[in-house]
Amino acid sequence: MNDVKIPLEDAGERLLPTWQHVCVVEHLHRYAVAASFATGKRVLDIASGEGYGSNLLANVAERVLGVDRSLAAAVNACHKYGRANVQFVQGDATSIPCPDKTFDLVVSFETIEHLYAQEAMLTEIERVLTKDGLLLISSPDKKYHGDKDGYINDFHVKELYEKEFLDLVGSRFPYVTHMRQQVLTCSALCPAPIDGPLPLFAGTFEGTSLLTRLSRPSFHVVLAGHTPTPAIPGSLFDGTDLAEAYAAHQGQEILNLKAYVEALKAQLAAKDAGLPTDRPEKVSLPSEQEAGLCSVCPGEKIKAGLARLYRTLQGVFRHV
Structure with a gap:
């Protein structure tokens, strides 16, 4: 078994050490x-x-x-x-x-x-x-x-x-x-x-x-x-160290979302001004994985909501 590697997906139920919750x-x-x-x-x-x-x-x-x-x-x-x-x-x-x-x-x-x-x-x-x-x-x-x-x-x-x-x-x-x-x-x-x-x-x-x-x-x-x-x-x-890491993680998620919204605003403004929005310089958005929003723990409703919002924004962005 040690000679084989199989990807382990985060399905949202199995606890992973990368979770912050x-x-x-x-x-x-x-x-x-x-x-x-x-x-x-x-x-x-x-x-x-x-x-x-x-x-x-x-x-x-x-x-x-x-x-x-x-x-x-x-x-x-x-x-x-x-x-x-x-x-x-x-x-x-x-x-x-x-x-x-x-x-x-x-x-x-x-x-x-x-x-x-x-x-x-x-x-x-x-x-x-x-x-x-x-x-x-x-x-x-x-x-x-x-x-x-x-x-x-x-x-x-x-x-x-x-x-x-x-x-x-x-x-x-x-x-x-x-x-x-x-x-x-x-x-x-x-x-x-x-x-x-x-x-x-x-x-x-x-x-x-x-x-x-x-x-x-x-x-x-x-x-x-x-x-x-x-x-x-x-x-x-004592979960003090874990809580501090979680707070830092959440703070980074908020910054990621703010950057995402600002990029979306820029795209919408360009569209309203009649500028092409499919230019090469179009803002590139990070994936949900890169934004740190994929580790949603069961019952973690706020974080799940943020992830849903992120995916919604991602969908809107693709059609701007």
């Missing part, structure tokens, strides 16, 4: 938690996608196998991340290409909502796990991820509510540790070094209080097994 923080946070359970373990990463997560786990695991149903994803991950203790293969979550009782830890983030055969996926995971192996799996909460704002993700075929997800996993694994995940606008106040749990406060100018649970979780993360599962300590993921 809050969902990057969500994904990296989950893999950071997964890494805490992966030390010295044999790990399976189902729906490994671009491969960045399997690569992170391989930093601490004995070995990692990334499985994705996309051949292009598996091939590209091999080229980008392949090393002695991490491999990538094409395969399906409902028919995992591995022997029974092969892995100590199975990780599956943002996968189950893409499948109708969710029970079959869990059956396969149960099959490839060792007797005391663990499953770390996540699912978007249909209530807050979709119902609340009416957003429909065309890639998701069966989203679950919190109870549905917990019941589904619990039907296969008797021991379950449940965590909620929610992106917050947050200020961290910590000792140096950080030496214990971090209480979570919330409030307004009218008053503040100590929270006992996340109120609007976008995702649920479950650690499950056939033996008692350990607690997962609450944690924060």
Whole structure:
């Protein structure tokens, strides 16, 4: 597989390291938690996608196998991340290409909502796990991820509510540790070094209080097994560097769009003045890829709107 290259397209659902969006923080946070359970373990990463997560786990695991149903994803991950203790293969979550009782830890983030055969996926995971192996799996909460704002993700075929997800996993694994995940606008106040749990406060100018649970979780993360599962300590993921990069990226997109509009105005003015608009010196517009508008993350409505506007302007420009 390492001798073949297949283009990996950005279809808008598979997370790529080039994305600049809050969902990057969500994904990296989950893999950071997964890494805490992966030390010295044999790990399976189902729906490994671009491969960045399997690569992170391989930093601490004995070995990692990334499985994705996309051949292009598996091939590209091999080229980008392949090393002695991490491999990538094409395969399906409902028919995992591995022997029974092969892995100590199975990780599956943002996968189950893409499948109708969710029970079959869990059956396969149960099959490839060792007797005391663990499953770390996540699912978007249909209530807050979709119902609340009416957003429909065309890639998701069966989203679950919190109870549905917990019941589904619990039907296969008797021991379950449940965590909620929610992106917050947050200020961290910590000792140096950080030496214990971090209480979570919330409030307004009218008053503040100590929270006992996340109120609007976008995702649920479950650690499950056939033996008692350990607690997962609450944690924060510092996305400051990612946010700064995202802000710079968005600023550049705005500049690109402004330049695009100015070029369009110049073309329209030339047309109104009776000048030919198909001259060689006609302004050349960058492609959507060059303008940085192609990495549209699901649910990122503002950025998607900018991309649509860009494509509309591009179409108008061709006919000026």
